[in-house]
Amino acid sequence: MSSQRVVVVGTGxxxxxxxxxxxxxxxxVIALERSTHVGGxxxxxxxxxxxxxxxxxxxxxCGPGQAMDRLLDxxxxxxxxxxxxxxxxxxxxxxxxxxxxxxxxxxxKTSLEVVTLAPYSIFGAWANVxxxxxxxxxxxxxxxxxxxxxxxxxxxxxxVVDHVEVMDFSTPLAMEGWVNAIDGGLYxxxxxPNQSMFFRFPSSTFLPNLFLAGAGVFGDGVLPCMQSGQVAxxxxxxxxxxxxxxxxx
Numbered sequence: 329m330s331s332q333r334v335v336v337v338g339t340g341x342x343x344x345x346x347x348x349x350x351x352x353x354x355x356x357v358i359a360l361e362r363s364t365h366v367g368g369x370x371x372x373x374x375x376x377x378x379x380x381x382x383x384x385x386x387x388x389x390c391g392p393g394q395a396m397d398r399l400l401d402x403x404x405x406x407x408x409x410x411x412x413x414x415x416x417x418x419x420x421x422x423x424x425x426x427x428x429x430x431x432x433x434x435x436x437k438t439s440l441e442v443v444t445l446a447p448y449s450i451f452g453a454w455a456n457v458x459x460x461x462x463x464x465x466x467x468x469x470x471x472x473x474x475x476x477x478x479x480x481x482x483x484x485x486x487x488v489v490d491h492v493e494v495m496d497f498s499t500p501l502a503m504e505g506w507v508n509a510i511d512g513g514l515y516x517x518x519x520x521p522n523q524s525m526f527f528r529f530p531s532s533t534f535l536p537n538l539f540l541a542g543a544g545v546f547g548d549g550v551l552p553c554m555q556s557g558q559v560a561x562x563x564x565x566x567x568x569x570x571x572x573x574x575x576x577x
Contacts, residue, residue: 332568335360340368340507341550342541345557346564353565368507369514370550372432376494378439379432381423410449412473415480419443437493442481446473448500448511455501470497516543531559539563 332355336347339361350357365371372381391397406413424432424439433439450469454462474497482489500512510517517523529544543549545556 332356332571333358334564338368338542339366340542341370341553342543342545342557342560343368345554346539346541346561347557349558349561350564353561355565355568362508363506369503373496375496377434378437378494379424380439380496381432381441404445407445407447410447412444412446412450412476414476416444416446416477418477418480418484420481420484440488440492442477443514444477446500448513451499451501451512455504459501459505470499473497473499515548519548531556531563537564537567 334350334355334357336343336350336357336359339347339359343359343361344366347357347359359366363371372379374380419442421441421443422438423441424430424437451466454466457463457466474495477497478489500509503509503512503514517528521527524547528547529540531539531541531545533540539560541557541560542553545559546552
C-alpha cells in the first residue's frame with residue numbers, strides 16, 4: 329500500500345471520477361463530501377414516491393452567429409435585466425421514461441422535469457436567510473413564478489398540468505444551498521467567450537498538489553465533469569511518480 333494519500337474535496341461527477349481513477353491505480357484516496365449523499369447534481373431526490381432527477385443537460389449549436397446563439401441572446405436579454413420573461417423558454421424532460429429500471433416513479437406514473445433560466449437577483453434578498461425563515465414574500469414570489477411556468481407548460485402540453493399529483497419547485501437558492509453553486513448556477517462558471525474551453529479554470533493550480541475537477545474546468549455536463557476528474561487523477565498519479573523517482577535517485 330502506498331504511503332502517499334490524496335484528498336478529494338467534493339463528490340460531484342468530477343470528484344467521483346477522480347476518486348475512482350486514483351483508487352484503481354492503487355493510490356490511497358479520501359473523498360470529502362459535506363452532504364449526506366455523493367453525486368452533487370447527479371443525485372436525485374424523493375418526493376411522495378416520485379424520484380426527481382435534476383441532472384444537468386446539454387445545449388449545442390451555440391457558435392457565434394449560429395441559430396442557437398441568436399436565440400440565446402434573445403432569451404437572456406430580460407434575465408440580464410433582472411426579470412423573468414413573460415413566456416420563458418423551458419427544457420422539458422420525462423426523466424422516468426429514460427429509466428430502464430422503472431423505479432423513478434410509481435407504477436403507471438411518470439416524472440416530468442421543467443427547467444428555465446432565471447436571474448439570481450430576484451432571489452438575492454433571501455440569499456443569506458435560512459430556508460425556513462424566508463417568510464411570506466419569498467413564498468408568494470415562488471408561487472407566482474411556479475404558476476407562470478405551469479401556465480407556459482400547459483400551453484405547450486395542453487392538459488398535462490391537470491394530471492400533476494406531486495410538484496417540487498426549486499429556485500437558484502436551492503442549488504446554492506444544495507451544492508454551494510455560485511448564484512445557484514447549475515453549470516459552473518458562466519459559459520461566456522472568455523470563460524469557455526481553454527479559458528476556464530486549469531486542472532493544475534499555483535498551489536502544489538492541488539488539482540481541480542468539475543464544471544469549472546472543461547465545461548458543464550456530466551461527461552466534461554467526469555473527464556476533468558480523470559485528468560486531475562492522472563496529474564496526481566504523475567506527481568506521485570515523480571516523487572517516487574526523486575526519492576530513489
